[in-house]
Amino acid sequence: xxxxxxxxxxxxxxxxxxxxxxxxxxxxxxxxxxxxxxxxxxxxxxxxxxxxxxxxxxxxxxxxxxxxxxxxxxxxxxxxxxxxxxxxxxxxxxxxxxxxxxxxxxxxxxxxxxxxxxxxx
Numbered sequence: 001x002x003x004x005x006x007x008x009x010x011x012x013x014x015x016x017x018x019x020x021x022x023x024x025x026x027x028x029x030x031x032x033x034x035x036x037x038x039x040x041x042x043x044x045x046x047x048x049x050x051x052x053x054x055x056x057x058x059x060x061x062x063x064x065x066x067x068x069x070x071x072x073x074x075x076x077x078x079x080x081x082x083x084x085x086x087x088x089x090x091x092x093x094x095x096x097x098x099x100x101x102x103x104x105x106x107x108x109x110x111x112x113x114x115x116x117x118x119x120x121x
Contacts, residue, residue: 025066026087029118033091036111037098038083041073042118049073053098080106090115 031040041051041062049062051073062075071092073083078099085094092113097106 023068026071026092029116030092030113031116033112033114036094036096036109036113037107038094038096038111040116040118041113043071043073051075053078085113 025043027043027045029040029042032038037054039052039054041049043049043064047063047065049059049064051059051062053059057077059075059077061077062073064071064073066072069086071083071085071087071094073085075081080097080099082097083094084096085092094111094113096109096111098109099105100107
């Protein structure tokens with residue numbers, strides 16, 4: 001009977017660690033796994049983000065926020081864009097709306113991102 005309690009204790013610890021990991025902010029470098037207009041971003045401690053877009057444009061002064069389950073990235077450079085993501089396994093699943101300046105219209109994309117190590121780091 002004691003082994004049952006040990007197994008339950010181990011399972012409880014594993015589930016607590018998994019819940020804690022999900023609450024941890026997803027800092028680091030992320031890149032799209034598909035054809036998202038937001039190609040990649042780096043989230044640094046302190047809420048600062050660097051972003052790279054499909055047009056080659058970069059925003060080194062974007063900001064990010066994490067509430068324990070949802071990541072939001074905002075940009076003063078692209079103030080109509082919205083980025084909201086959730087961690088799913090080792091990936092980020094994002095709802096991304098970006099403003100097409102050439103056509104003055106908003107585009108909606110479902111994007112997936114994976115961690116990566118950028119060159120030079």
